[in-house]
Amino acid sequence: MLTVENLTRRFERRVILDRISFTLTPGEVCAVIGANGSGKTTLLRCVVGAERPDGGRVRLDGRPMDETDPEIRAAVACVLDDIDFFPDLSAGEHLDLLAYAHGGRQPGAVDEVIAELGLTEARDQLPSTLSSGQRRRLALASCFVRPHRLLVLDEPEQRLDVEGRDWLARALAREREAGTAVLFASHDADLVAAVADSHLTLGQAEE
Numbered sequence: 001m002l003t004v005e006n007l008t009r010r011f012e013r014r015v016i017l018d019r020i021s022f023t024l025t026p027g028e029v030c031a032v033i034g035a036n037g038s039g040k041t042t043l044l045r046c047v048v049g050a051e052r053p054d055g056g057r058v059r060l061d062g063r064p065m066d067e068t069d070p071e072i073r074a075a076v077a078c079v080l081d082d083i084d085f086f087p088d089l090s091a092g093e094h095l096d097l098l099a100y101a102h103g104g105r106q107p108g109a110v111d112e113v114i115a116e117l118g119l120t121e122a123r124d125q126l127p128s129t130l131s132s133g134q135r136r137r138l139a140l141a142s143c144f145v146r147p148h149r150l151l152v153l154d155e156p157e158q159r160l161d162v163e164g165r166d167w168l169a170r171a172l173a174r175e176r177e178a179g180t181a182v183l184f185a186s187h188d189a190d191l192v193a194a195v196a197d198s199h200l201t202l203g204q205a206e207e
């Protein structure tokens with residue numbers, strides 16, 4: 001489903017990603033692990049097309065991973081470092097909008113995700129008034145309320161409390177059962193052990 005071939009990314013003379021190749025099949029959960037600065041975020045950004053690699057290619061079902069391609073946008077849901085919200089839409093309105101814009105899921109899906117993520121009380125709050133953990137929950141929720149076949153998450157456990165991390169492990173296990181391919185970077189060994197079918201370990205960047 002997802003095919004990454006010889007992905008290479010340099011920043012000036014430093015090679016961050018050196019010909020990385022892997023594939024992901026439907027229902028496969030792959031954890032990207034490695035030390036700080038090893039290139040996990042860079043890899044995920046290159047995979048979703050947010051950053052242009054210096055070499056190699058990324059394909060989803062044979063199509064180049066181009067975030068301007070409507071079929072790619074319909075298939076890929078991601079939470080990377082850069083979480084942006086509309087300042088004047090409430091948490092609930094964000095999720096309604098995303099579900100609607102991407103063709104919706106089952107009726108009631110937004111209510112279900114809001115309840116699961118403990119955002120019911122915060123549903124009518126604007127993003128600027130949410131705590132950092134609630135904003136993280138809202139960003140993750142925005143992936144789950146819309147149809148997707150590939151989920152790409154950069155350290156999804158960040159800022160989540162114990163309950164939030166438990167929810168995340170259950171949610172990723174459900175995604176696997178539903179046949180979603182998941183690529184996630186993580187420093188949480190427990191989460192990786194609980195949900196990952198495969199690992200991609202990135203080494204230290206070379207000088």
Ligand SMILES: Nc1ncnc2c1ncn2[C@@H]1O[C@H](COP(=O)(O)OP(=O)(O)OP(=O)(O)O)[C@@H](O)[C@H]1O
Pocket residue numbers: 011016034035036037038039040041042043205
């Ligand atoms: N735009 C950029 N310009 C120059 N160097 C960059 C840029 N973006 C990332 N880097 C460098 O690339 C390396 C990999 O960064 P990246 O954020 O991908 O690491 P990471 O594995 O996600 O780290 P962490 O675990 O700390 O989140 C780092 O050394 C970083 O300084």
